[in-house]
Amino acid sequence: MHDDKIILGFETSCDETAIAIMKGDELLVNTISSQIDIHEKFGGVVPEVASRAHAEMIRNIFHSSLNNANLQISDIDIVSTTDGPGLVGSLVVGYNFAKSIAWSINKPFFTVDHMVGHLAAPLIENNTMKPPFITLLVSGGHTQIVFVEEWGSYQLLGTTIDDAAGEAFDKLSRFCGFGFPGGPAIQKIGEGGDPAKIELPRPKTKHAYNYSFSGLKTAATNFLNNLDIDDKVTRADFAASYQEAIVDSLLSNFVKAVKDTGVKSISGGGGVMANSRLREKMNIFAEEKELNIYLPTPKLSTDNAAMICVAAQNNLITNDMNIDDVRLNSIIT
Numbered sequence: 001m002h003d004d005k006i007i008l009g010f011e012t013s014c015d016e017t018a019i020a021i022m023k024g025d026e027l028l029v030n031t032i033s034s035q036i037d038i039h040e041k042f043g044g045v046v047p048e049v050a051s052r053a054h055a056e057m058i059r060n061i062f063h064s065s066l067n068n069a070n071l072q073i074s075d076i077d078i079v080s081t082t083d084g085p086g087l088v089g090s091l092v093v094g095y096n097f098a099k100s101i102a103w104s105i106n107k108p109f110f111t112v113d114h115m116v117g118h119l120a121a122p123l124i125e126n127n128t129m130k131p132p133f134i135t136l137l138v139s140g141g142h143t144q145i146v147f148v149e150e151w152g153s154y155q156l157l158g159t160t161i162d163d164a165a166g167e168a169f170d171k172l173s174r175f176c177g178f179g180f181p182g183g184p185a186i187q188k189i190g191e192g193g194d195p196a197k198i199e200l201p202r203p204k205t206k207h208a209y210n211y212s213f214s215g216l217k218t219a220a221t222n223f224l225n226n227l228d229i230d231d232k233v234t235r236a237d238f239a240a241s242y243q244e245a246i247v248d249s250l251l252s253n254f255v256k257a258v259k260d261t262g263v264k265s266i267s268g269g270g271g272v273m274a275n276s277r278l279r280e281k282m283n284i285f286a287e288e289k290e291l292n293i294y295l296p297t298p299k300l301s302t303d304n305a306a307m308i309c310v311a312a313q314n315n316l317i318t319n320d321m322n323i324d325d326v327r328l329n330s331i332i333t
Contacts, residue, residue, distance in 0.1 A: 007021065009080045009306065010305055013084070013091055013094075017035075018031065019058075030306045035050060045087070047087045051093055054094065080109075081099070082112055118137050118269030124310045131150045132265070134265075140170065140271060142160075143164045158253055158257065166181075181271075190240035195240040196244070211253060247275070250278060264291055268301075270301060272301075273296070279295060
């Protein structure tokens with residue numbers, strides 16, 4: 001693709017209605033409309049409610065994005081969208097709207113795997129990132145260690161066998177009444193807490209690179225259920241300790257994979273990568289081992305359409321304009 005191409009991207013895999021526009025390496029607009037306030041009262045994302053909210057918001061967000069970029073619809077050269085994995089109803093809204101735009105202006109239509117979008121997110125701010133590298137993809141639905149030998153060639157080294165890291169945050173936060181989404185709520189409550197105050201397990205699996213978080217979640221809830229009134233444990237200590245257990249578990253397997261493969265570059269992506277403690281420990285590891293590290297900013301770690309644009313720009317696409325259905329299985333998994 002030519003560097004001066006204007007790419008319009010959509011991302012509606014879960015509860016963010018996101019639209020971005022890129023021209024070459026320049027991100028012209030990156031609009032993210034969150035549904036957190038809508039789903040907070042339910043303690044999690046309700047699929048039917050999410051898809052309805054996407055349908056209500058996407059047209060206005062599209063027009064405001066064009067206006068903010070000072071563009072006309074005819075200026076768009078390429079249209080791209082997420083095609084999965086994600087919530088079926090939410091994906092369909094973004095997919096159908098994006099494809100109708102491409103059809104109306106007779107421009108190429110590309111679909112991008114959601115996890116490949118997260119994998120490509122660091123390119124938005126650092127287009128020098130090149131394979132080979134190992135990336136840690138952590139979100140509400142996925143926890144994966146992926147070896148990128150070259151663009152388009154992805155080897156899944158490890159994944160979760162039960163809950164994803166984001167789920168582990170969300171479910172415990174809901175149990176404790178900390179708020180939604182769980183990751184940011186626990187991080188905020190844990191500020192100033194002692195991460196070593198409570199001894200929680202760092203679960204292991206038979207496969208060296210796989211993850212399991214259900215046991216950690218159970219251990220944490222059991223700790224709370226058995227807590228004595230005389231035990232001097234603050235909410236901050238508990239939240240910090242639980243967060244530390246998740247971060248340690250994530251890094252333990254990731255560090256082993258990096259050492260075993262001998263790569264000199266690492267990266268990360270997904271909503272949990274916005275966690276400040278995880279970012280801190282990844283940067284410390286990279287500095288100690290003299291590794292190149294590419295992390296998207298926290299805003300670009302969570303679901304956004306800029307990552308869909310940059311993936312399409314670098315030909316990390318799933319299908320072409322002939323696609324007629326939404327593919328729901330990740331090409332990584």
